[in-house]
Amino acid sequence: MTSEITYAEVNFKTESKSSGTNSKSLSDPKKKTSPHRSNPSFPKLLLTSLLIFLLLLAISFFIAFVKKDWSCCPKNWTSFESNCYLISTTSVSWDKSEKICSETGAHLLVINTKEEQEFIIQKLNENYAYYLGLSDPEGKNQWQWVDQTPYNESVIFWHEDEPNNPAENCALLLFRPTTKKWGWNDIPCSEMQYSICKMKKIYI
Structure with missing residues (x-):
């Protein structure tokens, strides 16, 4: 009888330890992993830079046109x-x-x-x-x-x-x-x- 009790206690402790480990793994966000995703702001930044460049180019052409023809x-x-x-x-x-x-x-x-x-x-x-x-x-x-x-x-x-x-x-x-x-x-x-x-x- 003593032998059975001891087994039960050991078994309980093992389950508790295992249960605690799983709980910690599930609740710890630091250990979560996610697949690599590209930065969604990069296309917007590229588009903004392109628009600024085109705007500056248009202004340059306008100034050159005015200087040439408005004299x-x-x-x-x-x-x-x-x-x-x-x-x-x-x-x-x-x-x-x-x-x-x-x-x-x-x-x-x-x-x-x-x-x-x-x-x-x-x-x-x-x-x-x-x-x-x-x-x-x-x-x-x-x-x-x-x-x-x-x-x-x-x-x-x-x-x-x-x-x-x-x-x-x-x-x-x-x-x-x-x-x-x-x-x-x-x-x-x-x-x-x-x-x-x-x-x-x-x-x-």
């Missing part, structure tokens, strides 16, 4: 490419002409290309001559532009046999009836002539 010249000025031009209606000396231009934020006409020369002469009156922003202060045939643009020998439009006088230190644009052509001519800077001002377009 203007002051009233009464003529537009050509990225510049504005104003043809004077009074005749003054070369120095006075340059001063008048500088007071408007411009300078006397500097011609950089054949296309620019062709554009300008279409706007001029053949009966007048117009000062350029080109001078030879020392009379050494060292011509220079008022805006410090290099004097390019490949882009010059002097009339034949011009310049021809070291005492004539300023250049103007005039029409010669004999050749029926516009071209540059040297002239004393004190001569009263018309002029052309040039400035960069205003960008909004």
